[in-house]
Amino acid sequence: MAAQEGNMVSQVGEDHSLRRRDFINIAAVSFAGVGAAAVVLPLVSQMSPSADVLALASTEVDISKIAPGQAIKTVWRKQPVFVRNLTPQEIAAANAVDVSTLRDPQTLAERTKPGKMNWLITMGVCTHLGCIPLGTGEGENRGPFGGYFCPCHGSAYDTAARIRQGPAPLNLQVPEYAFTSDTVVTIG
Structure with a gap:
């Protein structure tokens, strides 16, 4: 009987120490998990875009006041964007070009939306060294092809904003x- 009581006390002592050991292990793992989360969360959150970039993820442009033959300059993601309402003559001039003679062959139809061929929307950044071409403002030099002209190194673009002359590749x-409607374009 005394041996049985000794075994019971021994088992109770072992059970008690097992529970304490389990608690310490669980507490240590939990503490390590919280510490890892405290380190990882700031690293992950710093990789997401900032608020000013998210605000510029897309932009809406009212095109109702752009007359045929006119262009405007707007901003998207801190870069200029040209929105041009092509005239029937400009569309005809762009379509008359033999695409196989172009450095970067694209038709006007490939650069515009179906049924909206008169609306040409391009980034306003020269593909040579990133200057802003002229051709959106009244009286600005549009170059020999009637589109855009980059004053930095002389790249000339046609009415479909295709490179025709100069160093731009x-x-x-x-x-x-x-x-999004007949009068609004969403860029981005």
Whole structure:
């Protein structure tokens, strides 16, 4: 009987020490988990875009006041964007070009939306060294092809914003955009 009581006391002591050991292990793992989260969360959150970039993720442009033959300059993601309402003559001039002769071959239809061929929307950054071409303002030099002219190194773009002359290797880039109504375009 005394041996049985000794075994019971021994088992109770072991059970008690097992529970204490388990508690200490769980507490240590929990503390390490909280510490890891405290280190990882700031690292992950600093990789997400800042508020000013998120605010510029897309921009809406009212195109109702842009007459045929006119262009405006707007800003998207801190870069200029040209929105041009092409005239039927400018569309005809762009379509008359033999695409196989172009450095960066693209048709006007590839650079515009179906049914909206008169609306040409491009980034306003020369593909040579990043200058801003002329051609959106009244009386600005549009170059020999009637589109845009980069004053930095002489790149000339046609009415479809395709590179025709000068050191620029590519056409002006066309950003992602969609017509949300007949008078509003969302860029981005």
